[in-house]
Amino acid sequence: MSYTTPPTLNPNLKRDVDVMASVFASNVDLIAQTLANGALKNSGVSTPKVSVSKLVQLLNNVVIPVIQLWEGAWSDHPNDSGGATMRGVILKTFKETFNQIFIDTNIQAVKSAAQSFNARYPNWRKDDTLGKQILYELNKNERIAGLWIILFFSSKACRYPLAVMTEDPFLGFFMAECCWATGPGVYGPNRCNFDQVAKQYGWNGQSSSFALFCVNLGPRSAEFASKLVEKRVQWIMRISAPGSKNAVFRKGWLNRLVNDSKNSNIATLIKINELFNLNSKNMYAFNSNESQHLKLKGQAYKTFSLNIPT
Amino acid sequence: MNYSYEQLKQGLESRGGLSSVQGTAPAASAEAVAINIPELEPVELPMEDLSYTTNIQGSQQDLNLLLSLKDGNGGKQNNYGSSQLILNSDRVILNSRADYLMLFGEKGVAISSPNHVNIDADESVTIFGDGGLFLGVPGKGTLQGNQKPPKTKGDPTVDGNYEPLVLGTKLANLIEDLLVIIKNATILTPVGKGYFREDTMYELACLQARIPEILSTYGYIDGISHEVPDPQPQPPSTLAPEETTVVGTVVGTSTAPTTSSPSVPTQQVTNPLADNNTFFNTQTLYNDPLD
Numbered sequence: 001m002s003y004t005t006p007p008t009l010n011p012n013l014k015r016d017v018d019v020m021a022s023v024f025a026s027n028v029d030l031i032a033q034t035l036a037n038g039a040l041k042n043s044g045v046s047t048p049k050v051s052v053s054k055l056v057q058l059l060n061n062v063v064i065p066v067i068q069l070w071e072g073a074w075s076d077h078p079n080d081s082g083g084a085t086m087r088g089v090i091l092k093t094f095k096e097t098f099n100q101i102f103i104d105t106n107i108q109a110v111k112s113a114a115q116s117f118n119a120r121y122p123n124w125r126k127d128d129t130l131g132k133q134i135l136y137e138l139n140k141n142e143r144i145a146g147l148w149i150i151l152f153f154s155s156k157a158c159r160y161p162l163a164v165m166t167e168d169p170f171l172g173f174f175m176a177e178c179c180w181a182t183g184p185g186v187y188g189p190n191r192c193n194f195d196q197v198a199k200q201y202g203w204n205g206q207s208s209s210f211a212l213f214c215v216n217l218g219p220r221s222a223e224f225a226s227k228l229v230e231k232r233v234q235w236i237m238r239i240s241a242p243g244s245k246n247a248v249f250r251k252g253w254l255n256r257l258v259n260d261s262k263n264s265n266i267a268t269l270i271k272i273n274e275l276f277n278l279n280s281k282n283m284y285a286f287n288s289n290e291s292q293h294l295k296l297k298g299q300a301y302k303t304f305s306l307n308i309p310t
Numbered sequence: 311m312n313y314s315y316e317q318l319k320q321g322l323e324s325r326g327g328l329s330s331v332q333g334t335a336p337a338a339s340a341e342a343v344a345i346n347i348p349e350l351e352p353v354e355l356p357m358e359d360l361s362y363t364t365n366i367q368g369s370q371q372d373l374n375l376l377l378s379l380k381d382g383n384g385g386k387q388n389n390y391g392s393s394q395l396i397l398n399s400d401r402v403i404l405n406s407r408a409d410y411l412m413l414f415g416e417k418g419v420a421i422s423s424p425n426h427v428n429i430d431a432d433e434s435v436t437i438f439g440d441g442g443l444f445l446g447v448p449g450k451g452t453l454q455g456n457q458k459p460p461k462t463k464g465d466p467t468v469d470g471n472y473e474p475l476v477l478g479t480k481l482a483n484l485i486e487d488l489l490v491i492i493k494n495a496t497i498l499t500p501v502g503k504g505y506f507r508e509d510t511m512y513e514l515a516c517l518q519a520r521i522p523e524i525l526s527t528y529g530y531i532d533g534i535s536h537e538v539p540d541p542q543p544q545p546p547s548t549l550a551p552e553e554t555t556v557v558g559t560v561v562g563t564s565t566a567p568t569t570s571s572p573s574v575p576t577q578q579v580t581n582p583l584a585d586n587n588t589f590f591n592t593q594t595l596y597n598d599p600l601d
Contacts, residue, residue: 056523113531248378261324266318267322270318270322270328271328274328303315305314306318307311307312307313308312308313
């Protein structure tokens, strides 16, 4: 049996998970916005320049499909320390945050469905076989699996990238993407050292104020984002030199960061700037303030330039 | 090299990345990649899968994954991230006609087979590890039939992952010394020194004669690297008095030990608690007349 072979559920469990999933699916936007509003409140960004509902729309349209594409669907590789994974959500995270997403958001129908399921399967977090089956079945729905990405974008550990998106959607996305791939240590000196760049732009060194610092960057945020991308390219090249233990990962890392012309972080930058900031396909119903802010942001990114050492 | 926004946008548009907002599978080839960071190109290996999984540290691993070979166009692609040489054939023979055959590996050398591995030599085989010689992977071997390793560890000595080997000559000497001490032992009795009878001495001598049998004439291990003995205990400062001399005359008669069955008391055995009101009368076991 391959590690990509999905688990098999007995009919009763499948029915129960599917019933719960149908309740979640019909409320997925509401859950996402509740999570996002929490991030905004906790980050101290009181007056977002772009509304949370539009950012959730951007996440659903552009960001989440790209992340899910890179993460793949089901994997339960014995050598993967994360263990069973469905659409980028590992079993451990799934168990730990299930209640946070579906109960703590306090949306009545969702809460009831989750509580009923927990009562019916009180040991599902202790039984990994059962946990894997539930993870697979529930996250077959891409929108539901996307809630974990939104939770990630709303997390304090990543310094509230969703709040940063209210000022600069790409900068917030890029912060979250790097945290997703490398962990929150991405900011520190042992990883990409984004903190060093931020200090050059006037950050006070307090991680709790990082999101607010990014929001206050204003027109400089596009330039700041480009510095972060270059910093990450340099870091990947440094730690994946031929012969090193990470050499095998270099191609994949570079593809995801810059080399894949359609789904890399850089390609996503263009998508976000063209489709969201400049709203070139009229996909989003922005109000005049949002349009004005994003238009300026879109023009700033037109000057984006990536300097790669050869 | 500098990549401008317009260049990046053209790269995305040429792949149709702006016409559909949904992510699609990453391109397998790099022909339309806008950015060209120097990378290690995949090497296509038009060959069949390596044929088996191998047991490493007690767990089965797919050789294809182990060698960083992934499915590519028409065969396998080298995702190792550096150069690697793979010989994959129905049979592979390496033969050195006049001098040594040498295998060296910076990180290690792995020799594996799903069946058997034989190392033969007309003269001798020496296995040396600077950090020690370990045989087996603890608790990982497949045992015969349904036999399972014990779940509870040993008592009173808790199992360790590895235990030291025993040195044959030293063990033989130890057993021999033990037997000599037993044979020469002085046993104090109320009427003086005692010794083993001749037949017991004979048995001990037979045991002593079997000691060389435990020493292999074929397999040897390093005889220098071993633990040191514990400190010797202090010898006794005083010894028991020399033999006691009993002087006198014993008067009386003796009879040979009886070989008949012991006599059974005639009176009935009653339970001393039978008169107690709180005594709980149980069913007697094996028809034993308790009351």
